[in-house]
Amino acid sequence: MAFWKNAVSGANSVGAPPRPSAVRVFTEALLRDGWGVLDDVEIVDIVPPDLPAAIKEGRIDATTWNIMSVTAEGPDAMAPQLLQVKGAHWIPVETETVNEINKANDFKIENSSISGAGGEQINLLSFRQALAAWESTPDETVNAILACLEAKGAASSVLPAAPREMARWPGLVKEHVHAAALEYYQRRGVAPDQR
Numbered sequence: 001m002a003f004w005k006n007a008v009s010g011a012n013s014v015g016a017p018p019r020p021s022a023v024r025v026f027t028e029a030l031l032r033d034g035w036g037v038l039d040d041v042e043i044v045d046i047v048p049p050d051l052p053a054a055i056k057e058g059r060i061d062a063t064t065w066n067i068m069s070v071t072a073e074g075p076d077a078m079a080p081q082l083l084q085v086k087g088a089h090w091i092p093v094e095t096e097t098v099n100e101i102n103k104a105n106d107f108k109i110e111n112s113s114i115s116g117a118g119g120e121q122i123n124l125l126s127f128r129q130a131l132a133a134w135e136s137t138p139d140e141t142v143n144a145i146l147a148c149l150e151a152k153g154a155a156s157s158v159l160p161a162a163p164r165e166m167a168r169w170p171g172l173v174k175e176h177v178h179a180a181a182l183e184y185y186q187r188r189g190v191a192p193d194q195r
Contacts, residue, residue, distance in 0.1 A: 012042060013041065013042045013044050013060045013061050014041050014060065014061070014062045015045075015055075015059075015064075016028075016044070016045070016046065016063065017045070017046065022127065022129065024043070026109065026125060026127060027043065027064045028043065029104070030064075030101060032104075033100055033104035033105065034097040034101045035097065044060050046060065051063050055088070090114065092124070093124055093125045094111075094123055095111055098125065107127075109127045110125075110126045111124065111125070112126035128169075131145065131149075133145070139179070139180035140180075142180040142184070143180055146166065146181060149166060150162065150166070153166070163190045164188075164190050167185045168190075
């Protein structure tokens with residue numbers, strides 16, 4: 001999950017999406033529980049489209065990035081322009097760091113790896129993301145989103161390829177699924193993962 005312009009010890013400002021973004025929560029956990037530097041940096045609210053300019057202009061020293069694509073070679077950043085900034089590089093998040101974050105929080109995260117410029121494997125923070133709707137979200141909106149995902153999912157390496165994959169979120173139970181989504185899945189013979 002992490003992309004940095006400078007080494008963490010040299011970063012005074014870290015750009016991250018504002019709360020309630022999961023990326024912000026995990027960024028804070030990484031800085032606080034994993035690396036113990038949260039009190040030494042300022043987290044700046046920023047959205048992904050603004051990152052390249054903010055880095056280039058020096059408004060932030062570092063940032064986190066969570067949108068990855070799965071390729072034949074493994075995960076790859078979907079924002080290659082970030083790595084084109086002079087001095088830009090990934091900073092690895094080692095297994096020991098992940099373990100410290102997991103010990104300090106109720107949620108669990110993992111490592112994934114990405115190939116560096118020299119072909120070396122760099123461990124990054126990894127977490128699963130899901131698309132969620134409020135209980136009050138209109139049924140037609142939920143159905144339109146699910147139909148779009150079903151129609152386009154197989155064409156993208158970052159989306160589920162079919163309704164079965166869309167509904168099979170580890171630990172998901174029926175009580176947490178929007179009623180329209182549950183009906184959508186049931187019409188396709190799919191039930192949420194009940195583990």
